[in-house]
Amino acid sequence: MKTGIVGLPSSGKTMLFKALVGMGVQISYDKPNIGNAKVFDPNILELSNFFKPQKTTYAEITFVDIPGVPKGIENAKRRNEIFSHIRQVDALIEVVDAFSGEDVETKIVDFDSDLIIMDLDVVEKRLERLNKEKFDPKKEMEKKFLEKCLNEINAEKPIRVLELSREEKSLISPFGFFSIKPVLYLLNVKDSEIDRGKTLRNQLSEKFKFNKNLFLSLPVELETELSDLSEVEMSEFLKSYGLERPALPEVIEATMKILNYQTFYTVGEDEVRAWIVEKGTNARSAAGTIHSDIERGFIAAEVISIDDFKSLNFSFKDAKAKGLLRIEGENYVLREHEIVHFRFNV
Numbered sequence: 001m002k003t004g005i006v007g008l009p010s011s012g013k014t015m016l017f018k019a020l021v022g023m024g025v026q027i028s029y030d031k032p033n034i035g036n037a038k039v040f041d042p043n044i045l046e047l048s049n050f051f052k053p054q055k056t057t058y059a060e061i062t063f064v065d066i067p068g069v070p071k072g073i074e075n076a077k078r079r080n081e082i083f084s085h086i087r088q089v090d091a092l093i094e095v096v097d098a099f100s101g102e103d104v105e106t107k108i109v110d111f112d113s114d115l116i117i118m119d120l121d122v123v124e125k126r127l128e129r130l131n132k133e134k135f136d137p138k139k140e141m142e143k144k145f146l147e148k149c150l151n152e153i154n155a156e157k158p159i160r161v162l163e164l165s166r167e168e169k170s171l172i173s174p175f176g177f178f179s180i181k182p183v184l185y186l187l188n189v190k191d192s193e194i195d196r197g198k199t200l201r202n203q204l205s206e207k208f209k210f211n212k213n214l215f216l217s218l219p220v221e222l223e224t225e226l227s228d229l230s231e232v233e234m235s236e237f238l239k240s241y242g243l244e245r246p247a248l249p250e251v252i253e254a255t256m257k258i259l260n261y262q263t264f265y266t267v268g269e270d271e272v273r274a275w276i277v278e279k280g281t282n283a284r285s286a287a288g289t290i291h292s293d294i295e296r297g298f299i300a301a302e303v304i305s306i307d308d309f310k311s312l313n314f315s316f317k318d319a320k321a322k323g324l325l326r327i328e329g330e331n332y333v334l335r336e337h338e339i340v341h342f343r344f345n346v
Contacts, residue, residue, distance in 0.1 A: 004089035009068030
């Protein structure tokens with residue numbers, strides 16, 4: 001799954017992308033830029049310090065820096081090109097500049113309106129076609145759902161406000177709707193207005209209480225400077241601004257949240273690794289994240305929570321003795337931050 005970073009030109013989105021994936025990345029200003037960002041996880045550090053593996057691997061999120069969306073009818077062709085890139089990602093970070101003096105709320109509404117209008121065209125055309133076709137139970141279900149989408153769109157709300165059933169999610173998938181994508185609105189503030197940014201974030205969070213919406217504020221330029229510093233330099237730099245830690249980990253945590261992601265771990269002398277799965281993933285499917293052969297030959301999963309494992313000084317022997325290392329079947333739903341060992345036979 002990919003998260004697109006979008007926004008108006010000069011909003012700070014490419015600067016954010018570079019801070020997330022690394023300042024050395026080559027940047028194109030005409031085409032999307034793709035890079036991975038490590039998910040900082042103190043559990044991985046602790047596990048690695050104990051097992052001292054040959055390799056330590058953090059989970060990663062893929063970000064796509066999408067060119068700025070220009071305003072105006074004269075830019076219609078370019079806008080369509082950019083929206084075709086937006087269609088291909090699974091979630092969005094909309095970077096909104098909160099430093100130019102323009103109304104931030106208006107920028108958010110305008111961007112959402114663009115997404116909604118694109119979806120309106122798709123919904124209306126499909127409903128028109130369905131109304132001409134003979135009755136069919138499956139198509140009737142699709143029609144009712146699209147009418148539900150149309151009600152939200154006509155109320156100037158994105159489709160993501162809807163609580164979708166599994167069947168509806170299956171129905172909606174082929175349409176590639178824009179306004180169904182979860183969104184993290186990132187307010188880019190001046191480094192001298194960090195407190196103002198937090199207040200603005202809280203106000204907007206309250207106003208736009210939509211499903212799959214999150215708001216963050218941070219000074220993107222300051223974060224870019226921080227990403228190039230050593231730990232000692234960073235500590236001093238943060239102290240000078242009255243901050244406890246960089247905000248970039250917060251961006252990654254929020255991205256995990258809108259994507260409905262969680263992590264699990266595999267450990268050993270060869271490698272300690274964090275893996276990402278969607279919440280609600282069962283053991284067999286999680287095994288497939290590692291390798292399709294493990295999913296195909298799945299027998300069982302040995303599972304323990306990271307907190308239980310730490311409380312036993314990282315001892316599998318003690319975990320077994322106390323019954324904290326559990327044997328789970330293929331339908332077991334993984335919980336956040338569990339250590340898993342898959343038994344399989346191919």
